[in-house]
Amino acid sequence: MPRTDPFQPADDPARAIARDLMDTATFASLAVIQPGRTAPSVTRIACTTDTQGVLVSLISQLSTHTAALEANPACALLLGEPGEKGDPLTHPRLTLHCTARFLDRSSPEHAALRARYLSLRPKAKLYVDFADFRFVRFQIADGLLNGGFGKAFLLKPSDLT
Template structure:
């Protein structure tokens, strides 16, 4: 007989070295991500695609215009979320690894990080120096890794640190 008060087993696996490495690799190799912010007027979630590179410390960086809606949303509330990782060319998209990074967007030193950013995302040379573009880093608060079917993990900022 089944106990009706029994809780189902936690589907989240204990975080291990393999999960940490996979999460760091997803960040290191990402050149774009989906950014979710909260619209300051309505409070509703808003998602957009952004360019992304890992900073020298492994924390993701992006260059965004002050003219974009997500920049004003981050100014109002710097809490955000990134979805990093794309499906491969073949197979079920849900079997490919992806990382949801809950973060706090912080201004970064655009001048000091210019050579680093452009070495990883050279197409940004066209607009990097435009006055309306700012560089932001996404300081991790927590992360959720789906390493493929049945491989879910919760990660801390320490798990993501290089």
């Protein structure tokens, strides 16, 4: 019987590729379900990691994806981008199934996350303190790494830390 599961067991090289994609990401594609709709909506967000390696973003309350995440925090992120040469599908990419968790500005963690975010994304200084912007952390449920042709891995949260 032909193999129907496309995923290989997670190994150290796959974990390293996934972690590198997370650690070096400057942006991600964010998929959400808008309230009242059934089809996903995708947007690009800026992102980085906090000191524990958790993906975070700074997003405006005015964006439609914020309203979607408040109504349903289940979401997906796509990290990775095609290289300058070759078939775009041969370059590594990582899909993360997540739950979005907004960070309250009055929380003790806010100042430290703000400082880290600005150290990594200095242009955000222009809007980080606007009243409508908040940090969101993405709690990972699992990940799908496509490391190129024939290199698919299903990753657990523990594989990504």
